[in-house]
Amino acid sequence: MLRHDLPASLVVFLVAVPLSLGIAVASGAPLAAGLIAAVAGGVVVGALGGSTVQVSGPAAGLSLVVAELVMRYGWRATCMITLMAGALQLLLGLFRVARAALAVSPAVVHGMLAGVGVVIALSQLHVVLGGSPQRSAVGNLIELPQQIADNHSHAVFTGLLTIAVLVGWARLPQRLRIVPAPLAALFAASVTAGTLGWDVTRVDLSESLSGWTAPLWPRDDWHGIIGAVLLVALLAGVESLLSAVAVDKLHSGRRADLDKELTAQGVANMVTGALGGLPVAGVIVRSTTNVRAGARSRWSTAMHGLWILVFALCLGWTIKLIPMEALAALLVFIGVQMVNVGHLRNLRGHGEVPVYVVTMAGVVLIGLAEGVLIGLGLAALSALRRLTWISVRARPESDGRWHVLIGGSLTFLGVPRLTSELRAVPAGAAVELDLNIDFMDNAAFEAIHTWRQDHERGGGTVDIDEIHDEWYAMAASGARMFPAKTPPRAPERWWLPWAHRRRRRPAPTGPLVPARPTTAGDSPAVPDLLAGAREFHRRTAPLVQPFLSAMARKQEPSHLFITCADSRIVPNLITASGPGDLFTVRNIGNLVPRLDSAPPDDSVAAAIEYAMGALDIRTITVCGHSGCGAMAALLEGGEKIHELPALGRWLRHGDHSLARWAASGGDDGGPLDRLCRSNVIQQLDNLRTYPQVDRLVHAGRLQLVGLYFDIGTARVHVLQQPPLTASPL
Template identity: 70%
Template structure:
């Protein structure tokens, strides 16, 4: 015995025992009502509740799911009882359990989750409507008809011929069920179904109403072992499979839903299906209803505080004790009260929340078709109709084709076709392509992951016709060359192109394990760097060029950047990466130390002056950004007084443009010359270069007029973070506002 065993037992006593009692109080009336709706002996509902709790709870794969007779299967059971009789229906249940057991052993549980939830919800809603219409006649003192349509037609006459006491008991039950959830918390601790049946039974007994009583005595004495169904064995096999699949799907979906309600161990779906199979074999042999996971009882179990499967097992034990020791008390329950309980359950099975969920995914037609077909045709027919429609809609989505057209300034028409090109998309494809005027210069971009022969013939035929009429077609395939291969007569790929993994272009060469890039150890200069550049260019042509070609086609005529970006030549600074910018966004100037020589300073530097003039007066940029970085070698050279520049005369002359930064640093940060001085100077340098930009008359005029903003950035290489650097003096209201609102960077 482990040290944790007493703790586990205490937890069971504190949480699972009270939860099992709550579920027991819910299970008894529901089990009786479902047996009544199924046209089966009432004791069969209690047998199923006992077996579902003890056997299903012990062998199942979920720690909180509660199994028992399910309202969703009542429609199937009614038809089976009517066709083969009750004992043969029990044999069908037993055989269905064997099928579930085999499926669980072969780990087929996950396949059941492939069924569209819209079909399941539509089926359950239809079953709820059928149960409610059928039992409403019993509530009104009459008898239900053979079909939902017949019940609906007979309903006005039934209402006109009301039976006083029986109707009163039914209405009282429904009223208690409807109002119970609005009562204070301590009162609601009693389950609503139990409270409603108790209220109906006590009221009928107190006033001596003439109602129909529930009697289990005959059901207990009539038990016999199941017999094989007589009739067409094809139909028998279909019935077995229908019960097995419906009960299995409902159990697995309920198990998945129950996992979302608690934080314990997740369910083992294959074990759950195996446990359900054994439970159905046992309940079939004992004369019980088919067993499935029930969402109402499972939800009640979780909300009542259940922690382990002990709660589920104990609830089955309590049902067994009640049936053996207190079964006589059930005869006090009016049959009309059970019918009213079923009407209420049936209405609740039409869950508006499910409609909202499927509406968000465009599956309302599947829900409605399944629901209507089950009501009008039958359960199996309705489920098949729903599955067929769901498959058609899924196929339509997978083969949906989008065609986008746009004309550039040169009059060339760009057409982008996206999706999976199959024969199903040919009508739309040909309609869009034939609408292109004859003689047009067309750039056709194929952003597709599959093309069958029908789609290829449609595009190829249109291309030949369009070119024969004087137009031109330039085809660019952004992924695999489906069109080019088909045109050449090569064998096509057997399946759709798998989605490509994101191309991590921003990683350094040394961090990419691609065979196309030669691996050169750090410090090894035996192989020239041009090898990597050449391979990288080839990789660019293969992977990236097809994707960015439409963008560069637009940019080929002119550039219109919005920013002049001045930064250091340091190889670790990648402007497009740290600013999330793309081609055409930044007009970039890089030099040692991200320095901006002051106007008229020596040594004279026309390259920076030319870039500033061209950016502000020709390109019309709105922002000039100076971006420094941590650990800058140029600033380290300044701090060393030029010593670190060594025998590099050109570098020493260039660093003179940083003297103003060093002077500002000493003036403002003189007390920080030791410890972290380098990064402080790097930040001050950014501020000083913003000041240097103001020495250019055109820049200063545009800044004062609010037409140009000066922005300082600092890239901390170690943390890969970009920080805002405030200017030494305010520039304009616009730039101050921009600095205050910038949320993409941290303030430093």
């Protein structure tokens, strides 16, 4: 472990020193406070923490809170607030409530960090320009044009040089980026300013390291003190825990123990508060650097803290060479990076961008605590809206009936929309109302029930079918309602092959149990078939029985569907059709023998005659597929089927398809694929050899359709007659 953790700790140390100094500047705290926090976060959390590779230290996201506390209470009192916040974190960790922090919307956290980044960038930009920041982000924005107009040449040059190195460092080859970008930028700015004799502000660490004083109890109303302690404890704790979860995704080692991590963060904040340091939190930038540098254990985190302590005690004098404008430029760069566009992309797919934007705007325009509270409120309202979202769709059918589908969770919040949509149904209409809901409160029930009674009094009819659960029926009967939403049912997976469902199948029960037990040598086909029938009886039969009962005496299909007998082709699956839709003919190769074919075939001819004469079919579809074994046998000249004489005689009906394929030329998609497509077109031509089919096609009363199912991509294509092309549905 040591051979990996030692070099990783040195890399993190080089990153942590300039960041800690910069965050101390942004917080309005002594420079030494940043280094003290880095040492406490590294050593204490590294020794006690629950995350393997997370690095803790002063966090830019807390700088606004600390700056406000310093202005209100003073630095020594702020240290006492940090100490008490650490004690609170310790208690929360011991009571094992850390995972509750994960209930905070990431949109709020990322929006808060982005808002903090904007505020830091705006305030420190004034320092880069040689001025001083205002008390608010709005004030900084208003004063910015005047600062830019003034001439602050040396300060501006130092800041611009620092930012240029930070931006350009990432574009250098990997072998040249051994030194971290922040350290390289500060070194370049310090050397350049010193060499050219620029008039810049220098910083001195020596007095702050030697002038330790004990924390002081804040002098203020106890309500304000408690609020400050809660704010520091919760913000630092949530940021640490979310960072630990994010860091777990970067490595394959042991997952973080969040309660242990929160306890360690509390101890570290007690230590840093007692020693005069900034609040400590887990930070993603240094943690990511630690992982990429090859760290394997918490030793890397602990050793990086020791290196910072050695640096502060032995090389603290070198910090006075760093221009204050360079640290400010580093903070501007960090602030801009905190507005992470990648988070917006992730949140956009879940509809949480408004929460992010509102939180960020609240932090920038009003304040950190206020912005977070506004973001939490909006996130809660958004979640409530999603939980109570309903869909209402009312449309007339061709027979004059109206079909109304209501889905979602029916609460009082959805009643206005529900009643508005139901009013669109004309009086006296016959209505089929489908309720696919998982909850219904009394207000929603009253709205539907009242509408139903009014509609039926007006001469209409309402037939209610509850698809998910009988919420309406129970409420109408006066039965006691469920206290919570109905858990969603497991998705129906009837379309999976038997082999994929065999492991999850329950033990056989009911009347379809085999008469004799199966043995190891038996084929699984029979038990699979019986289990499938049981599953049909249990799940599907109750749903389709009303429709099958209505069509039990007569079928009225819309298509004659001719397709291959291949087991991978499921006509109702690839056409999303149900019982009574397709009059299906299946044979090897989806062939339609010509009327004058030899040997003659009455099977397909009988189906065509019955479909035209008895069923009054108006569409005939021929559906082929990729990798058809019958077409492969045609290409091979029947070499592999000489022991299957009946199959050989049947495949003679495919000779016209083979001739069409040979005449068409080309090899787009391979010879077999092209023959499979050509075969479909040829069968459409073969259908025209039947006089009744040809007559109806000429009269425009019958349509012939060619389909091609690509098994590998699960795509259905419509085939058009020459030139042979395919258009996806």
